[in-house]
Amino acid sequence: MKRRYVTFLTFLALGVVAFKSFPPTDEEYQVRREHMVKEIEADVKFTSERIGKKALGRHVMEAMGKVPRHEFVPAHLRRSAYENRPLPIGYGQTISQPYIVALMTDLLDVDEDNVVLEIGTGSGYQAAILAELVEKVYTVEIVRELGEQAKGRLKRLGYQNVWVRIGDGYYGWEEHAPFDGIIVTAAASHIPPPLVKQLKPGGRIIIPVGSPFMTQQLMLVKKEKDGKIKTKQVLPVLFVPLTGGH
Ligand code: SAH
Numbered sequence: 001m002k003r004r005y006v007t008f009l010t011f012l013a014l015g016v017v018a019f020k021s022f023p024p025t026d027e028e029y030q031v032r033r034e035h036m037v038k039e040i041e042a043d044v045k046f047t048s049e050r051i052g053k054k055a056l057g058r059h060v061m062e063a064m065g066k067v068p069r070h071e072f073v074p075a076h077l078r079r080s081a082y083e084n085r086p087l088p089i090g091y092g093q094t095i096s097q098p099y100i101v102a103l104m105t106d107l108l109d110v111d112e113d114n115v116v117l118e119i120g121t122g123s124g125y126q127a128a129i130l131a132e133l134v135e136k137v138y139t140v141e142i143v144r145e146l147g148e149q150a151k152g153r154l155k156r157l158g159y160q161n162v163w164v165r166i167g168d169g170y171y172g173w174e175e176h177a178p179f180d181g182i183i184v185t186a187a188a189s190h191i192p193p194p195l196v197k198q199l200k201p202g203g204r205i206i207i208p209v210g211s212p213f214m215t216q217q218l219m220l221v222k223k224e225k226d227g228k229i230k231t232k233q234v235l236p237v238l239f240v241p242l243t244g245g246h
Helices: 002-021 026-046 058-066 075-080 098-108 125-131 144-156 193-197
Strands: 087-090 093-095 115-119 136-141 162-166 179-184 199-209 216-223 229-237
Touching (some): 026 058, 087 144, 098 216
């Protein structure tokens, strides 16, 4: 009797281990993604006074509900891919919190015929979200390994309207300028003048500005039709620093 009991417990334990080591199915990821979208909506409501809106654009939220974030995080963190928080992606870098990705994308206020520039490709997740919404996405990454990985990942996932370049994004991507919008996903001490120059009149830059590892301000920079620059602080945020030789 006792032996049977031990055998039963052994099989039960093995069953639990086997179950746990199976990766979630696509359906399970879908459910988690829908839950993540709900959490973003709740965060937006919670911060509505600061960000000046109660909800983000429908197309932005649809993109958040579509792009498989679990494909953009290291394999051992896939189970956490749809938690509303940043995650490490190696080389001391992080994939941003989904709420922040959604907010920054919304603030960029893009149209489907737009050409946008991203500085700080990282995992490629933000670029994929943008690729769902605009015609062309150019993205620059300074860490070669991350840039190469993101390039391969975006290709494997079928994104044909994203171009990744390895280099210092402080200087933008002159060859494809001017851009309708520019999104910087690393914190800079100031707004890089080359990026302002490569922005179309009527365009926007979204950028965290401040000291590394201290609270920074997410800034919305608008270039008026006459070329005048207007800036607005949106929200305190925490990003990894913009590095490079500038
Ligand atoms: N947008 C990314 C997350 C960015 S983390 C995503 O969706 O996953 C910030 C990224 O900016 C890091 O990968 C870092 O290497 C990169 N970075 C830092 N300084 C840079 C610079 N001067 N030019 C280009 N990329 C830079």
